[in-house]
Amino acid sequence: MGNLRRSRFTLLGLFPLLVLLLIGLMGYLTLYGTTQGEAARGMPVYYKQALWWGLGAMAMLGLVWIDSRRLERYAYAAYFLSILMLVFVLVFGRSIAGARRWIELGPLQFQPSELMKITLILATAKYFHDHPKEQGYSLWNIKTAFLLLLAPFFLVMLQPDLGTAIILLAVFFSTLLFLGLTRRSLLALLLVAATSLPVGWWSLKDYQRDRVLNFLDPSRDPLGTGYHLNQSKIAIGSGGLFGKGFMEGTQARLHFLPEQHTDFIFSAYVEEWGFAGSLFLLGGYLLVILWGLNISSQAKDRFGMLACLGVSLLLFWHVFINISMCLGILPVVGIPLPLFSYGGSFLLMVFLGVGLWLNIYLRRFIF
Secondary structure (H helix, E strand, O other): OHHHHHHHHHHHHOHHHHHHHHHHHHHHHHHHHHOOOOEEOOEEHHHHHHHHHHHHHHHHHHHHOOOHHHHHHOHHHHHHHHHHHHHHHHHHOEEEOOEEEEEEEOOEEEOHHHHHHHHHHHHHHHHHHHOOOOOOEOOOOOHHHHHHHHHHHHHHHOOOOHHHHHHHHHHHHHHHHHHOEOHHHHHHHHHHHHHOHHHHHHHOOHHHHHHHHHHHOOOOOOOOOOHHHHHHHHHHHHOOOOOOOOOOOHHHHOOOOOOOOOOOHHHHHHHHHHHHHHHHHHHHHHHHHHHHHHHHHOOOOHHHHHHHHHHHHHHHHHHHHHHHHHHOOOOOOOOOOOOOOOOHHHHHHHHHHHHHHHHHHHHHHOO
16 A cells, blocks of 8 residues: 555656646647748758657656766766867867857757756766755855866857856856855855956857847847847737637748747747747746756755756756747847757757656655
């Protein structure tokens, strides 16, 4: 009877996984509808994404059955392998539109910076597992952890990939807030962030500065650098309460909406399913992220807790920033929406994160 109760509880606890798969199905249908007639390297975009779905599912299942103690043991090794891949892509990677981010793998392209998101989470989880502080961390306590962040941050900025760099910063520092910083250290970080804004501004590329300026003044260049954001707002607004229906969105179908299968796929989705559809999607994301936080809170050890927390924060920041930039609440920075946006490396990263959740979950309630 006890085993039966445990089995039922486990199946009930996996319900958010079904919600996640439903989100993925909605994302794939939206991608299908927005990429009719488009091909990537001779293959229809939705075919290519389906191939990555298969690879991601296999990677997720493989990660589930790896002993979490091995993940902890080899966390730094995985991190340094990702660093080497980032260096490799800067030297030998494929350049597209002035950005050098991809490694050629036959008909597929792999983006090492996406893998870096997961391995950085594992490395920082390992570091804070080995260096617990009951009274909160000072800046001196986390100097080595900062080095773990800064190396991939600067390598990603050299590609350049501002969106991924922002995600690395957001996940790292929000993890620190969960762990607890001393008041003096928190004030020092805020002061450093404020004083470094001018340096950060002038380190941006011209097109990146234009995006920020257009965010501050949407009427600055409505037919040029501000075109993406204006069309995104039109698509979202035209969706109304219940949307225009599947594949009936005119902004996406007539290709007025740029990047409709990547950065602005949320806008294409809302045009088809309206405000009601957006609430359903946001509710699904919220349930899944809370599921990850719950797994984190019940993990057997500190490493599992921090790794699951990192994945939860990773998905949260992707959802929050992508939807905010589609609505014009934040500048456009090129951050994809989980299980919606086209991109094989990003999809693989999401599957690895879910596999990490399942790994920790199963070891807590079954093994």
